[in-house]
Amino acid sequence: MSHPAEEAFPAGKPRIVVIGAGFGGLSAARALAHAPVEVTLIDHHNYHLFQPLLYQVATAALSPADIATPIRAILRRQRNATILLARVSGIDPAARIIETETRRIPYDVLVVATGARHAYFGHDEWESVAPGLKTIDDATGIRRRILLAFERAEQVADAAERRRLLTFLIIGAGPTGVELAGALAELGRKALAADFRNIDPRDTRVVLVEAGPRILAAFPESLSAAAKRALEGLGVEVLLGQPVTRCDADGVELGERRIEARTILWAAGVEASPAAKWLGAEHDRAGRVLVGPDLTLPGHPEIFVIGDTALARDGTGKPLPGVAPVAKQQGAYVARAIKNRLAGRPTPPFRYRDYGNLATIGRRAAVADFGVLRLSGRIAWLLWGAVHIFFLIGFRNRVAVLLDWLWAYLTFQRGARLITGPTGPR
């Protein structure tokens, strides 16, 4: 699909503004390093977050700095890139202006890569009792809740309340829910087992609740089944086909059934950032902007929407999943399309190359789906570790994570078991 380059760009150096320094936005900005453009990358955090390992911060295995790299450090040598720490409040597509709380930023080409947040689908009141996991502060907040639950259980005299404190309930059995459940089971049974005097680690109960018929629905059924067996081997109770009907500070209701739990974590759904609202664009129920095969907004060839913010489709019309590889490939595609336009060349539609899908279930187990090749168990786990270390940005983070993992593997200990933040114990 070709674009009238002479229309899209003014005479000077085109101003490319990228909103969001996640996998998609960062990949677009970096791929424009040698293009004759001015790149402005806007994010309201000063770091790029390696989200696939965020659950390990929430379960005290890694430190925030292990999985987050300052954006300025990543783009230090890219002289055509400027970074702006700011929160976008709106976009004026007609005037080609982005509004932040303090200023208005004009663009010639806009790349919207603002990601997704967890969503409660009409039950926003559940957020305070069942937090989700999307940011570093979410992760340290969840870590605080989990560790405080054990501390309180150690002190409480009432057996029912102790059971409630030692019950960890995770809603949603996608990759995040499965990884959280596995890590929590190991935390209670291994890492903390010898640390308390009044708690019996066998009392730790981890329940994974899923509304659908199986866990890891994006994987083939055989791998879902293998993952379920691995989770159950760690002692996790997996409840399938059980939509949550109520959620409060004491537990959840699944129709007629009630499970008492003081720690409830939400991994059941996400919705796109408010980009569709800013753009006045057509979107699906989860807020994802409908884009064309070239990832632009219909009627706006100068606006690209990528990653979790976009609803893009593969050749068969199936929506692409909200995973890091899609966002990264889309970012690279956008950069290529911009360079092609500058050179007056056409760019074929975006095509996602699926290199496979991985999810881990605690220590030594994982599932891997490469289409024809499907793996589970120890080999999949080693592969999972290698892939995640490889894709972590920055040499320092890779070494730090390797060291933390090695330490945890050899000692069963968790290095980052700190209760930080404003909330003290009750």
Next chain:
Amino acid sequence: MSHPAEEAFPAGKPRIVVIGAGFGGLSAARALAHAPVEVTLIDHHNYHLFQPLLYQVATAALSPADIATPIRAILRRQRNATILLARVSGIDPAARIIETETRRIPYDVLVVATGARHAYFGHDEWESVAPGLKTIDDATGIRRRILLAFERAEQVADAAERRRLLTFLIIGAGPTGVELAGALAELGRKALAADFRNIDPRDTRVVLVEAGPRILAAFPESLSAAAKRALEGLGVEVLLGQPVTRCDADGVELGERRIEARTILWAAGVEASPAAKWLGAEHDRAGRVLVGPDLTLPGHPEIFVIGDTALARDGTGKPLPGVAPVAKQQGAYVARAIKNRLAGRPTPPFRYRDYGNLATIGRRAAVADFGVLRLSGRIAWLLWGAVHIFFLIGFRNRVAVLLDWLWAYLTFQRGARLITGPTGPR
């Protein structure tokens, strides 16, 4: 000095309660590992903090988990020790009861090691504009302020406001103030130098203000002078004999003179925790409890007060400094005294063995005072690093800190440059 052991202890296993898991309290609890007593260690954090390196968290060189170790992990194998995450609200010395928010804990022997907090000496309103550095949350809060100041300076158009944002003012030139000043000067000139597009790193101004006549007053004059030269070599302005008369969000006043600065850090003074109030005990102006030569409260041989909470004196009547080695030796002394009492043996008065004093000034410079031997410069700096690594608790922390330091040394980069927490950019 001997104690009537038969009076102090009841028939069963004596209950030793230690409040505070800093250097003093932890040292006392650990030294009681093989004594026939029950040890309860109470702290309102779940970690022991290696405070001498806290300024490195505040200046983005280390992660919180590098310098904090879970108390439960440290005492995992000490079967006579129970850990209680709780905030003490009072002590009843007559009934021998400690009150926390949720329960009352009886003791036979009490060890109060609750440390100190920064104090504003009648100017509590300065705290919000000039935060001090005592906890992990203080450190990540200061890190956020420092990094946000650079981010705002990058965006601001007004030259005077940019200068204000790039001026970092530290009040108090003890070890913490000196170490913060050195680290900040390097952060601005080296670590961040290439990261911004609109800031000239030479605009970064670090001012160290001290009311007294010299910096590092606990060191000999020759080392104070060497440290001052080293700081000035890093570009720090050192202002001596200048008490702060006013402190607001825009800067400070030193008598007639005003210095505009958006980031002000308080390293000018500490006061003991409220232990003296809880105990109804005699104390000095800084709140430190006056203790006898055996570190007990006069009239209460069953109550020991140690570390920064106590005003103990050396043989010549000079107060002992509020440093980690004093607290650690006092903790070990208390454990010895308790064991002696149980055996009916007397314990000679506490004597502090001063092995020397160290302070560092950024990269490659430090001062070391070993009485006859005084060092400054590169050798003192290497010594400082070795000593701090050696005393860090836990193998994992030692390796993690070594790795972070090596990385920072080789690349001039800071690994933990994350802006976290509730405050977003303006």
